[in-house]
Amino acid sequence: MTQQTPVTGDQPAPGELVRRPHLQNFIDWSADKPEVLVLTADLTNSCEVGPWRDTYPERYFSMGMAEQNMMGFAAGLAREGFEPWLHTFAVFLYRRPLDQLLMSVAYPALPVRLIGFLPGVTTPGGVTHQAIDDLAVLRSVPNLTILSTGDATEVESVLDVIHEQPGPVYVRMLRGEMPRLFPQSEPFALSRARELGPDHSAYGSDHVLVLTEGICTEEAMRALPAVRERGVEVRHLHISTLKPFDDPAVLDALAAAGGGVITMENHLRTGGLGSAVAEVMADAGIGNRLVRLGLDDTYAHGASQGHLLAEYGLDAAALVRAVEGLVGQDLAITSEDLTELRVADVHSSAKAEAL
Amino acid sequence: MEPDLDRMAEIAQGIRRRVLEHTVKNNGGYMSQACSAAELLAACYGGAIRLAEVEAPYEPPPFTQVPAPGLDPISGAVVHGPASPGADRFIISPAHYALVVYAALIETGRLAEHALEQFNADGSTVEMIGAEHSPGFETTTGSLSQALSQAGGIALARKLKGDTGRTWVFLSDGEFQEGQTWEAVQALAHHHVSGVRVIVDVNQAQCDGPMEDVMRIEPVADRLRAFGASVDVVDGHDLTALTQAMDRESDKPHFVLAYTDPARGLPLLEERRPVLHYLRFTSEDERAKYADAYAELAGRSL
Numbered sequence: 140m141t142q143q144t145p146v147t148g149d150q151p152a153p154g155e156l157v158r159r160p161h162l163q164n165f166i167d168w169s170a171d172k173p174e175v176l177v178l179t180a181d182l183t184n185s186c187e188v189g190p191w192r193d194t195y196p197e198r199y200f201s202m203g204m205a206e207q208n209m210m211g212f213a214a215g216l217a218r219e220g221f222e223p224w225l226h227t228f229a230v231f232l233y234r235r236p237l238d239q240l241l242m243s244v245a246y247p248a249l250p251v252r253l254i255g256f257l258p259g260v261t262t263p264g265g266v267t268h269q270a271i272d273d274l275a276v277l278r279s280v281p282n283l284t285i286l287s288t289g290d291a292t293e294v295e296s297v298l299d300v301i302h303e304q305p306g307p308v309y310v311r312m313l314r315g316e317m318p319r320l321f322p323q324s325e326p327f328a329l330s331r332a333r334e335l336g337p338d339h340s341a342y343g344s345d346h347v348l349v350l351t352e353g354i355c356t357e358e359a360m361r362a363l364p365a366v367r368e369r370g371v372e373v374r375h376l377h378i379s380t381l382k383p384f385d386d387p388a389v390l391d392a393l394a395a396a397g398g399g400v401i402t403m404e405n406h407l408r409t410g411g412l413g414s415a416v417a418e419v420m421a422d423a424g425i426g427n428r429l430v431r432l433g434l435d436d437t438y439a440h441g442a443s444q445g446h447l448l449a450e451y452g453l454d455a456a457a458l459v460r461a462v463e464g465l466v467g468q469d470l471a472i473t474s475e476d477l478t479e480l481r482v483a484d485v486h487s488s489a490k491a492e493a494l
Numbered sequence: 495m496e497p498d499l500d501r502m503a504e505i506a507q508g509i510r511r512r513v514l515e516h517t518v519k520n521n522g523g524y525m526s527q528a529c530s531a532a533e534l535l536a537a538c539y540g541g542a543i544r545l546a547e548v549e550a551p552y553e554p555p556p557f558t559q560v561p562a563p564g565l566d567p568i569s570g571a572v573v574h575g576p577a578s579p580g581a582d583r584f585i586i587s588p589a590h591y592a593l594v595v596y597a598a599l600i601e602t603g604r605l606a607e608h609a610l611e612q613f614n615a616d617g618s619t620v621e622m623i624g625a626e627h628s629p630g631f632e633t634t635t636g637s638l639s640q641a642l643s644q645a646g647g648i649a650l651a652r653k654l655k656g657d658t659g660r661t662w663v664f665l666s667d668g669e670f671q672e673g674q675t676w677e678a679v680q681a682l683a684h685h686h687v688s689g690v691r692v693i694v695d696v697n698q699a700q701c702d703g704p705m706e707d708v709m710r711i712e713p714v715a716d717r718l719r720a721f722g723a724s725v726d727v728v729d730g731h732d733l734t735a736l737t738q739a740m741d742r743e744s745d746k747p748h749f750v751l752a753y754t755d756p757a758r759g760l761p762l763l764e765e766r767r768p769v770l771h772y773l774r775f776t777s778e779d780e781r782a783k784y785a786d787a788y789a790e791l792a793g794r795s796l
Contacts, residue, residue: 200650200685208643208677214633215647219655223647239674242637243644247626248561282563306563 151319157291158316162187164295166194172302173198174222178213180206186226186256187314206231210239210251217249222302228262229255229270229311233277240307241280248282248306258287258311258353259405260434260448265441270311271434275410277309278382285382287311288327289356291319293379296326303329311353318357321377330386333377336363346372347465348396350389352379352412354444355403355432355453361478362455366462369470372398373462384415393420399428399465403458408433430461497541497737505536505601506733507791510759512597514788516610517773518781518796526756526763526770528594530697533731534664534752535598538693542740543662544582546575551606552599554619554629561626568619571632573604579657583648585632587641588666588695592624592631605629639672641665642692646682649689663692668700670711676721682747683722692749693740695730697756703768715751723747730754762787 169175181204183189192199202209213223232253244251262268284304288294301308351359356377363373402413413431434451448454455477463470509532517523552573561567599605612618624631635641649661669675682690702708715725726739730752739750756770757763775781789795
């Protein structure tokens with residue numbers, strides 16, 4: 140079952156921006172969970188857990204710039220009944236300590252929580268800080284659940300989903316200033332795609348399906364109203380569970396979209412959402428066309444999120460072009476037709492530092 | 495309680511004898527590790543580590559499945575007796591010492607006498623490179639240098655819970671070549687995780703040959719002290735020195751560097767130098783020589 144976003148009700152205010160939703164939410168959420176520990180690797184404030192440390196100093200452990208050892212300590216703590224939450228930049232959770240993640244944490248299926256910040260091109264920190272391959276690498280790790288947050292509501296409500304998992308969880312976590320795209324009454328749900336946009340029940344068999352994750356969802360929400368205004372039937376699903384990738388509603392949607400499928404992800408075209416979709420389509424014998432938007436066998440570089448999304452074809456305009464390609468017509472959509480872009484300041488005070 | 499050194503010496507000889515028997519019968523085995531670590535593991539399982547008692551020798555079950563979320567996995571730690579706040583824990587880091595560990599467990603009545611018949615057999619938990627379902631193993635550490643960090647987490651958790659039992663790690667000296675080992679030592683010292691005690695088989699031999707040629711790690715004791723650990727350096731075949739060093743009180747993570755001889759008790763192995771990592775016979779003649787050595791050691795032939 141997908142979640143149907145109600146047309147009326149507690150919709151977020153258009154353009155609502157939330158500052159550091161994780162920071163206080165995680166403190167409040169942890170209050171009645173003494174088993175929850177936080178381990179960091181010299182990025183405590185950068186990952187919005189400085190005040191958490193000050194609130195629960197006896198449950199906070201700085202592990203220094205030593206992620207391999209941090210992974211092992213987390214495994215040992217988890218074996219003894221604690222629930223370690225590792226807060227660092229995503230790249231430092233799966234590149235350097237991959238063997239430790241595989242052998243110390245994932246093989247024994249321990250409840251270690253890997254909170255990975257700066258997914259994809261959400262940082263101007265350049266190649267060393269951009270987790271553009273995390274989904275590709277981690278989808279190949281058995282026992283690991285992989286989640287991705289797309290807005291403030293998901294950042295706030297993903298904690299309960301993570302906490303319920305008996306095994307290890309990796310989440311692409313947004314930080315700083317972010318939009319609230321989804322109603323707070325509709326929290327993050329495991330393996331449930333989020334149905335966005337208008338009612339699709341009357342769509343014809345040649346409608347197009349767009350699947351997005353993370354910050355690309357907002358880009359799609361900017362682009363698709365204009366596309367629909369041109370008469371193109373486009374259904375939009377936001378994907379927040381990458382592994383397991385077994386939502387039956389997604390499979391149904393893929394099969395029903397005779398006009399083709401577009402995936403758009405803040406990640407390489409290889410190994411992420413687009414690959415997961417291609418795999419389930421092939422497994423199920425779904426012969427629809429599939430267009431995968433993502434970084435195409437390239438590293439990124441240091442620049443603003445908006446610049447990088449445009450450069451690598453991951454923004455609203457790129458999605459319009461992809462839809463045009465599938466339907467075979469120029470929709471004559473200009474940048475003025477796109478829903479107004481919210482401009483988050485790269486050096487926003489909501490971020491802990493300039494990275 | 496005073497350690498029973500005579501009993502430990504018997505266990506050590508039993509380890510060498512069982513591993514040699516297995517090696518001759520199966521045309522291969524981790525023989526040098528048995529020779530170097532016999533007294534170390536004899537001390538560990540012979541009383542220097544305060545492990546809980548077991549009711550009966552463990553019958554290793556067949557392998558069923560790898561761990562998965564929500565499953566209650568098989569744990570090789572059952573041979574160490576039930577976990578409790580006061581009992582010591584014992585974690586083996588160099589998982590390729592498994593054959594030697596199994597022999598030690600059999601010698602001390604914690605593992606069934608015939609368990610080595612299942613060694614490296616398909617469908618068995620008595621694996622060649624021990625994983626956490628293998629007798630004596632609590633963690634999966636075949637990718638070396640990961641155990642000390644895991645033990646650090648376990649010991650930190652036990653400290654938070656107020657456990658009095660210590661958390662021991664058996665380490666091989668080659669693991670000091672891995673950066674993670676040093677990361678672990680600095681974290682143990684920084685967080686005052688003094689419940690961790692480490693016994694190191696410094697046999698100075700690794701896969702490719704003598705560590706001095708492959709990658710020097712000395713001066714290990716000085717390096718460890720500089721990282722914030724306390725260190726005792728002993729002759730790893732001297733049970734008196736070994737048990738005293740293991741018993742030393744310390745408010746720091748404590749390391750016992752036990753310098754050992756990988757051919758100890760089996761002079762024939764000297765012919766194999768410089769590469770001692772794994773013994774597989776190159777001829778029937780060689781195998782016969784080891785069978786003779788076994789007869790001499792055991793007082794009976796195979």
